[in-house]
Each structure stands twice: as structure tokens, then as C-alpha cells.
Amino acid sequence: MYSVISRAPARRPPPDDYAVTAEFYDVLQAEQDEALVRELYGRDAADACVGVLDIGAGTGRVTMMCLGESRVDVHAVEPSRAMRAPLMTRLAALPRAPRERVTVHPRSLEETALHEVADVAICHNTIACLAPEERRALWPAVARALVPGGSLVFQLPPARVPDSDTVRVFPLQTVGQHVYGGHMAMSAVGDRIRTRCHYWVRGSEGLLSRHTETFWMWPAARADLLSDLAGHGFAPLPLRRDPAVLAVTLVRPGPRF
Known part of the structure; x- marks a missing residue:
């Protein structure tokens, strides 16, 4: 399942996007996501040289995992101000040594x-939330940011729109005297x-408060993604244990423009 770190349709999100989800994400979803990102990408981070x-980066679950598993510099890219706020707070609480390794x-x-x-x-829980033109613009930027022979590993978007509506209920969480909950409903629209x-x-x-926020995802088939990535110098790596993850390597330098 996909937790919600996403983009509004056909436009780049403004700096204060995700204002609602940013408040609830760490409380309702991040504990489960923390274990997932370690399982999916922990070895990749540990092998980084x-x-x-x-x-x-969102609120920082992959960033924090990378700081713990590696000894190299970490670059966390997050355009949303609302999501960066908990990320920066989390980094500010670190000792100086790991904090100096992350930008x-x-x-x-x-x-x-x-x-x-x-x-x-590493691109976790993000590719599905990029419109096709944004997704295509991402690949050359990744190729520029990687050294030749570097790897890109990411969570695949759904291959197609769902046949029926689905609902995921978030486990209830207690913080002090308050209980937090909610659910995520997914449906096909074109x-x-x-x-x-x-x-x-x-x-x-x-009931003290109730909030709703809507995001969009764009399906993409694995074969189509590999074809797009090949145009920017990427070749597939062996299949991962989790079929929802795709790994590729930069076999030649991408375009430098």
C-alpha cells in the first residue's frame, strides 16, 4: 500500500502543500513506514560509498535510515515546506556528527x-505521485546526481488504475488523552x-477535529518505466525480493544539460 506523499495533478506543489497530511503522517503511518524502508533499502544505504x-524525503524516514546505515553524505530532497518541517526538527535533534552529513x-x-x-x-513512495511529465523530467536529474555505476531504487507505482474502490484504515494511535485515526480511499478517475x-x-x-486532503497518483507499467530510464543511461538490476521495488544502474552518464 502507498502512504500519502504526493503531488497535485499537473502542477508542481506549492511550498505549503501537504499541510493537513504533514500533521498526521508521523502519528498514523510513519512507524510502519520506518520498518518498510529499512527492509526495502537498508542494504542499498549500507553499500553506499x-x-x-x-x-x-517527506518527514525523513528514508533519510534517518540512510544516516544510520551509511557513513557517507546524505542529500534529502523535499520541496514541500509542510513536510520539511518535521524532517528538519528530526535532524535538529541528532548529534552533531550525523547532522553534519545530511543536506x-x-x-x-x-x-x-x-x-x-x-x-x-532512493525514491520511496514518490514516483506514483508524479504526473507523467514530472516523472520523465526526474530521470535526467537523477542521472546527473549519480556517479557512473550508481544505482537508483524506487517503489513502483501501480501498473494500472484499480478495478474497484479500495479503503485502507489507519491503526488508531493514542497521544496523551487524544486518539488519532483515519482512512485512505483510492478510486479510479480516468x-x-x-x-x-x-x-x-x-x-x-x-470528536475534536476532522480533516480531509486529496492527492493523485498516476499508474505506470514496469516495462514503460524501464524504457524511459534506458533513454537516460539506466539498465535494470536483478529483481528484488519485493516486486514492488525496481532497481536500475547508471551504465553511462546521463545528459548534462
Whole structure:
């Protein structure tokens, strides 16, 4: 399943996007996501020799895992101000040594102009949330940011829109005297997937607040992604144990423009 770190349709998100989800993400989803990113990408981070690039860092679960598993510099790319706020707070609480190894880039990867800073790039829970034109613009930026022979590993988007509506209920979480909960509903709308998140907070007196935020995802087949990536110098690596993850390597330098 996909937790919600996403893009509004056909436009780059403004700096204060995700204001609702940013408040609830760490409480409702991040504990499960923390275990998942370690399982999916922990070995990649541990094997990094040059640097690690975290594309779509969100509140920092991949970033924190990379700092713990590696001894190289980490570049966390997150254009959303709302999502960067908990990321920066999390990094500020670290000891000086790991904190000095991480740089947070407050723009999209295409706008950061990073050049050969990493041999491992990780993109968790993000590709599905990019419109096709944004996704195609990402690949040359990744190729520029990686050294030749570097690898990109990312969570695949759904291959197609769902046949029926699905609902994922978030496990209830208690913080002090309040209980947090909600659910995520996904449905097909043309060639896109509408993801609508509902959050609520309850106290002893009943419902305290209720919030809704809608995001979009774009399906893409593995074969189509590999074809696009091949045009920027990437070749597939062996299949991962989890089929929802795709790994590729930069076999030749990507375009330098």
C-alpha cells in the first residue's frame, strides 16, 4: 500500500502543500513506514560509498535510515515546506556528527542541479505521485546526481488504475488523552487514481477535529518505466525480493544539460 506523499495533478506543489497530511503522517503511518524502508533499502544505504540521495524525503524516514546505515553524505530532497518541517526538527535533534552529513534541499531534484553527489538514489513512495511529465523530467536529474555505476531504487507505482474502490484504515494511535485515526480511499478517475485521506482526532468529549486532503497518483507499467530510464543511461538490476521495488544502474552518464 502507498502512504500519502504526493503531488497535485499537473502542477508542481506549492511550498505549503501537504499541510493537513504533514500533521498526521508521523502519528498514523510513519512507524510502519520506518520498518518498510529499512527492509526495502537498508542494504542499498549500507553499500553506499560516495553518497545517498533521498528523493522525496517527506518527514525523513528514508533519510534517518540512510544516516544510520551509511557513513557517507546524505542529500534529502523535499520541496514541500509542510513536510520539511518535521524532517528538519528530526535532524535538529541528532548529534552533531550525523547532522553534519545530511543536506536538505528545499526544491525539486530538477531544480537542485546536483552533480555526481551519490552512488545510491532512493525514491520511496514518490514516483506514483508524479504526473507523467514530472516523472520523465526526474530521470535526467537523477542521472546527473549519480556517479557512473550508481544505482537508483524506487517503489513502483501501480501498473494500472484499480478495478474497484479500495479503503485502507489507519491503526488508531493514542497521544496523551487524544486518539488519532483515519482512512485512505483510492478510486479510479480516468487514467489517474484519486487518493483521499480522512483524518480525525477524538478526546473524552468526543470528536475534536476532522480533516480531509486529496492527492493523485498516476499508474505506470514496469516495462514503460524501464524504457524511459534506458533513454537516460539506466539498465535494470536483478529483481528484488519485493516486486514492488525496481532497481536500475547508471551504465553511462546521463545528459548534462
